[in-house]
Amino acid sequence: MLVSILIPCYNASPWIGKAIESALGQTWPETEILVLDDGSTDDSMETIRRYASRIQVRHQINSGQNVSRNRLTELARGEWLVFLDADDDLRPDCVEQKMKMVDAADVVYGTIEVACFVGREKTRSSIQLAKDYDDPIAAAFAWKFPNTSAIAFRKSAILEAGGWDTTVKNCTDYALFFPLLRLGKRFRAAPDSVSLYRQWSVKQAVRQDPMRIMRTRFELMRGSAEAFAADGKLTPKRKDSFEMESFKLLRSMARVNLGEAVGLHNELLERNPKFAPRTHSRIYNQIYAIFGFSAAEKIASYWHRLRPSRSLSSIDPKSGLPYC
Numbered sequence: 001m002l003v004s005i006l007i008p009c010y011n012a013s014p015w016i017g018k019a020i021e022s023a024l025g026q027t028w029p030e031t032e033i034l035v036l037d038d039g040s041t042d043d044s045m046e047t048i049r050r051y052a053s054r055i056q057v058r059h060q061i062n063s064g065q066n067v068s069r070n071r072l073t074e075l076a077r078g079e080w081l082v083f084l085d086a087d088d089d090l091r092p093d094c095v096e097q098k099m100k101m102v103d104a105a106d107v108v109y110g111t112i113e114v115a116c117f118v119g120r121e122k123t124r125s126s127i128q129l130a131k132d133y134d135d136p137i138a139a140a141f142a143w144k145f146p147n148t149s150a151i152a153f154r155k156s157a158i159l160e161a162g163g164w165d166t167t168v169k170n171c172t173d174y175a176l177f178f179p180l181l182r183l184g185k186r187f188r189a190a191p192d193s194v195s196l197y198r199q200w201s202v203k204q205a206v207r208q209d210p211m212r213i214m215r216t217r218f219e220l221m222r223g224s225a226e227a228f229a230a231d232g233k234l235t236p237k238r239k240d241s242f243e244m245e246s247f248k249l250l251r252s253m254a255r256v257n258l259g260e261a262v263g264l265h266n267e268l269l270e271r272n273p274k275f276a277p278r279t280h281s282r283i284y285n286q287i288y289a290i291f292g293f294s295a296a297e298k299i300a301s302y303w304h305r306l307r308p309s310r311s312l313s314s315i316d317p318k319s320g321l322p323y324c
Contacts, residue, residue: 001102003028003095004078007035012086013043014120015198017307019086020051022196028095034075036060044086066164081153085119088149089196096289097193098152099246106157106185107177109176110193112146117200137181137228139240140174141221142173143146144236145187148173150195170216178224181279184230210262214253218264221246243268255304265293 005023009016016035023033033055037045039062048057058075060068069083080102082095098108115125116202128146133139145151158164161179168175181187225242228234234242244266253263269275279285288296 001082001099002030002032002078002193003080003082003099004072004076004155005033005082005090005095006072007033007074007082007084007086008038008065008072009044009048009086010038010062010065010068011039011040011042011044013040015087015200016044017047018089019084020048020055022089022091022094023084024054025050025092026090026095027093028099032056034058034072034284036068036072036075036308038062038064057088059161064166064169066166066168069164069172070166072271073155073163075303076155076272079155081155081158082151083145083148083153084195085149087198089198090149091194093197094193095152098190101188101190101284102152102154104186105152105188107180107187108152108190108193109118109146110150110195110197111191112197114140114197117198119282129148129244130187130191133187135235135237136187137233138235139182140177140236141225141238141241143217145173145177146195147197149197150193152182154185157183161185168216169219170213173221174217174220178220178227182224182227182233183196195260211253213254214249214256215260216247218249218253221249222267239272243272243275244278247275250293251297251300254293255301258294258297258301261297262294270319 005026007019007023020033020035021033033053035048037048038060042178045059057070060071071081077194080099084090092216094110098110101108109130111130112128112130113125130146130150133144139145157180158176161176161183164172165175178319221242225234225239228238250265250268253264277285277288284296284300287299
């Protein structure tokens with residue numbers, strides 16, 4: 001069974017060579033590797049050309065991540081597709097371990113090592129073990145699935161879902177996950193399949209708008225909840241997952257733009273006037289119940305100023321989550 005390892009690249013010269021080598025080093029015997037340079041302005045193409053005899057290389061004017069993924073999908077000959085970000089790596093048996101699951105799956109996701117780099121030095125890392133969920137839709141609302149590099153997709157499933165949404169600039173993986181789940185595609189975990197998810201530049205995140213990232217995530221969740229409700233598939237468990245995870249996200253948004261967070265929270269209450277949060281803070285829950293979301297967040301904001309926590313300017317644009 002042929003697996004296409006597809007690597008879109010934009011200005012990833014420090015890492016693209018490692019990504020390609022990790023693809024070339026796979027123990028699965030049937031692979032093809034396609035690298036698409038998306039109009040890089042650094043030395044990425046110079047590095048990519050060193051491997052030209054062993055991989056397929058394409059180049060295009062800068063068009064964006066999901067345009068690149070869609071073009072790679074069209075070019076791929078494999079029945080299964082792995083979209084490897086140019087700054088991530090695959091362990092040698094990563095694809096082989098996923099292929100053990102394909103008879104019962106349309107999407108296979110693996111374990112990730114989330115690694116923080118300063119320059120080329122790995123300063124710390126953590127393992128996020130892949131596991132199966134009894135309700136993958138509820139898990140998606142809770143943002144439980146790993147990043148794109150850790151996943152193998154059945155090509156036919158991607159095509160049926162309409163491909164990668166080119167209108168979405170952040171949280172691009174979930175913009176595909178939700179349509180796949182709506183179609184009933186099977187998600188399975190391959191815990192022994194490990195990839196490296198590299199977080200390497202806090203400065204890079206500063207160029208991102210944290211509100212845009214969080215707003216995109218909220219809109220994807222809200223739109224998907226509405227779609228599942230229209231299909232009669234928004235079960236109580238899924239509805240609860242959507243509401244609780246949306247509320248967590250609105251709390252993060254409130255630290256950046258309280259007014260917008262309050263407006264979106266009001267929308268949440270319009271859908272469920274009986275909504276009540278279940279945070280870890282009993283005091284917060286009580287303040288919310290008596291005075292409402294805005295007052296609870298203003299008090300929480302004052303408390304955070306007394307005890308500073310991680311800045312939201314350090315949000316990772318790949319995942320929409322804080323840097324480690």
